[in-house]
Amino acid sequence: MGEFLTTLFSTDGVLLGTLVPFIFVLTVVVFVHEMGHYLVGRWCGIGVKAFSIGFGPEIIGFNDRRGTRWKLSAIPLGGYVKFVGDMNATSTPDGEELEKLTESERRVAFHTQPVWKRALTVFAGPMFNFLLTIAVFAVMFYAYGRTVSEPMVASIQPGSAAEEAGFMPGDRFVSVDGTSVTTFSDVRRLVSGRAGDPLVFVMHRGDKEVSLVATPRVVEQEDALGNKVNVGVIGVVNDEKLGQPRVERYGAVGSVVEAVRETGTIIGQTGQFLKRFVIGREDRCQLGGPVKIAKISGQAAKLGFEWLVQLVALLSVGIGFLNLLPIPPLDGGHLVFYGIEAIWRKPVSERAMEAVYRAGFFLVLMFMGFVFWNDIFGC
Structure with missing residues (x-):
């Protein structure tokens, strides 16, 4: 019994070592996302019936002076803001529900608002996720700076893609596939997600520039948390002599x-990964669900609070990006309908909307099932 309690409640145990960091990370990301919907919705004059962290039965809650129910629910895997006139937590319109509203309620109901107000309210959730990521990175850069190295080739691994392409020690990277680089980290980032893609490298060699084509190969490496990950490499090595590592410091504005630049880069990498994943060019085990997030949260917590905060930033930008995919009932799906409404000057019919929402909901459920399978059985 004593060993069981130690396993459960120690900082290396399941409760304090994994579940608490996981709930902290997920709650912060979900709260910020839903707060974006709430604040912009209120600013647009839309009434809010409920603000929930989690789904399912309510654990604890209260009503504010505007009549909004703020609550913590039993299943901590998301959250929602339910506006006046919504059929459910996904802001699906309900004609019968709207007919039952009083005149004063209709004035503040979500689906009676101009399309630009609805679109802005929906977009605010992902945008707040991006702003959270920017805020975290800005604080980290201001407090700790960033370690950078010159984009130099010190040596080349035998038999590597770089050797076959004709890279030479002393070469300096100028650009990778059309993108300029200033640090060796830039090179690593542009190469790591492009395994199997021929890339054009412009190198400064002596007093001239040369173009080389190399195809990154998949290599299994350990990330900063000790997890095995597959990344693309070409086989060049940087060292202290040529790389001259240093810490760059930034002021408040810098x-x-x-x-902002780092967040934009992550968004681009996420989109690139999903595109490659859909066409079967990425390892399915790279995608994980709540179990994987919980594991990584525990690993980050053991390294220190700043690592946990960085995980919050990375998860936040990922959640923001995924929510903008044009799939109902995600935020991006809503925005597609609002875009069609703005062009046609009339809402999409409820029958068509319901059919698309059902199909989208089925896709979301399939995706959730897929990542759960990866978490528990597949990987």
Whole structure:
């Protein structure tokens, strides 16, 4: 019994070592996302019936002076803001529900608002996720700076793609597939997600520039948390002599600029990964669900609070990106309908909307089942 309690409640145990960090990370990301919907919705004059962290039965809650029910629910795998006139937590319109509303309620109901207000309210959730990521990165860059190295080739691994392409020690990277680089980390980032893709490298060699074509190969490596990940490499090595590693410091404005750039880079990498995944060019085990997030949360917590905060930033930008995919009932699906409404000057019919929502909901359930399978059985 004593060993069981130690396993459960120690900082290396399931409760404090994994579940608490996982709930912290997920709650922060979900709260910020839903707060984006709530704040912009209120700013647009839309009434809010409920703000929930989690799904399912309510654990604890209260009503504010506007009549909004703020609550914590039993299943901590998401959350929602339910506006006046919504049929459910996904903001699906309900004609019968709207007919039952009083005149004062109709004035603040979500689906009676101009399309731009609805679109702005929906977009605010992912946008707040991106802003959270930018804020975290800005603080980290301002407090700690960033370690960078010159984009130099110190040596080349035998038999590697770089050797076959004709890379030479002393070469300096100028660009990778059309994107300029200033640090060795830039090169690594542009190469790591492009395994199997021929890439054009412009290198400064002596007093001239040369173009080389190399195809990154998949290599299994350990990430900063000790997890096995598959990344693309060409087989060049940087060292202290040529790389001259240093810590770059940023002021307040510079930190924000760098944070915006870093967030944009992550969004681009996420989109690239999903595109390659759909066409079967990425390892399915790279995708994980709640179990994998919980594991990574526990690993990050053991390394320190700043690692946990960085995980919050990475998960936040991922959640924001995924929610913008044009699939109902995700935010991006809503935005597609609002775009059609803005062009046609009339809402999409409820019958068509319901059919698309059902199909989209089925796709979302399939995706959730897929990542759960990966978490528990597949990988």
